[in-house]
């Protein structure tokens with residue numbers, strides 16, 4: 180008998196409409212524990228809408244999301260999810276440290292653990308020396324990095340990142356990716372949306388999304404092989420999508 184597959188995120192028949200506009204149509208998807216799963220699709224195809232429902236902050240018009248065995252939305256699951264939204268949700272008038280303190284309190288981090296985690300995540304995103312800077316004075320890329328630090332702060336089992344590396348320079352992007360790979364090896368499940376093809380190549384599996392439908396799911400290699408493509412972009416075109 181084969182070992183049971185450890186599913187971290189189970190999506191079944193998920194649809195979402197805003198008024199008369201249906202933006203997600205009957206999405207069914209399993210994301211395995213420790214997997215780095217990438218969502219790729221043109222602007223407006225429904226990636227953010229989907230990750231918001233998987234993060235438990237929006238609900239489908241129909242269908243369901245089950246995370247680590249618990250149906251969402253469920254408040255107690257919030258502790259196990261690190262969510263980095265596409266637009267930064269930061270307190271601009273406060274310092275980075277004060278922002279981190281706020282989120283640490285929200286997740287019940289205190290004392291030495293809070294101090295260690297705060298220092299670690301800020302170093303990771305290259306902001307170790309900007310801890311006491313007022314966020315309003317940060318550049319766009321620095322704000323993205325602080326948002327990523329906050330998503331990682333409580334060491335969540337599930338990490339949901341909506342275009343996390345926009346505005347981040349290639350060197351730092353590389354070190355962030357090697358950290359994501361390390362977290363995945365340690366058991367963290369990572370769902371990431373991206374427009375960047377070399378990031379898509381780093382995902383264990385990809386879901387290609389177009390006009391609210393999941394048009395293909397597979398490893399970058401499998402998707403390329405199936406379509407006889409050299410690049411993911413080409414494979415996407417083959418499935419009837421467009422990379423942007």
Ligand SMILES: Nc1ncnc2c1ncn2[C@@H]1O[C@H](COP(=O)(O)OP(=O)(O)OP(=O)(O)O)[C@@H](O)[C@H]1O
Pocket residue numbers: 197202220221222223224225226227228229265
């Ligand atoms: N709250 C909302 N009310 C009405 N329409 C919405 C709402 N949120 C999203 N939409 C619509 O849903 C569609 C999908 O949007 P979504 O943000 O999920 O796309 P996306 O693939 O993440 O795009 P991008 O890559 O540009 O971030 C768009 O047509 C958008 O206008």
